[in-house]
Each structure stands twice: as structure tokens, then as C-alpha cells.
Amino acid sequence: xxxxxxxxxxxxxxxxxxxxxxxxxxxxxxxxxxxxxxxxxxxxxxxxxxxxxxxxxxxxxxxxxxxx
Numbered sequence: 743x744x745x746x747x748x749x750x751x752x753x754x755x756x757x758x759x760x761x762x763x764x765x766x767x768x769x770x771x772x773x774x775x776x777x778x779x780x781x782x783x784x785x786x787x788x789x790x791x792x793x794x795x796x797x798x799x800x801x802x803x804x805x806x807x808x809x810x
Contacts, residue, residue, distance in 0.1 A: 759788040
């Protein structure tokens with residue numbers, strides 16, 4: 743398992759899948775912290791990290807600074 747508070751590049755996600763590594767990025771970390779089991783995260787391993795619209799909403803909701 744590899745856990746990060748940031749995002750993985752697409753090649754990194756692909757590498758993790760090919761080598762049986764559970765790659766928990768910032769979006770999955772929030773789900774895990776909210777009570778999801780590691781087994782449920784394994785089911786979405788390598789499923790991407792949200793689209794640009796999702797990332798924008800996330801930044802607006804959790805950014806340390808207000809939107810400019």
C-alpha cells in the first residue's frame with residue numbers, strides 16, 4: 743500500500759495496478775478517513791482521481807485560502 747496526501751500521476755497509478763499496490767491518493771484518503779474499509783478502496787484502486795470539475799470543487803471547498 744502507498745498512501746499520499748497528493749495525487750498520483752497516471753503512470754504511477756498504472757505501475758501500482760501492475761504490481762498489486764493499493765495506491766491511496768488524497769481523494770481516497772478522505773473516503774478512508776470517513777470510515778471506508780481498505781477492501782472497499784481496493785475495489786476503486788486505479789480508477790482515477792476525479793475530473794477537472796471535481797478537482798476545482800474540491801479546491802474551493804478545502805483550500806486554505808478563499809478563491810480569487
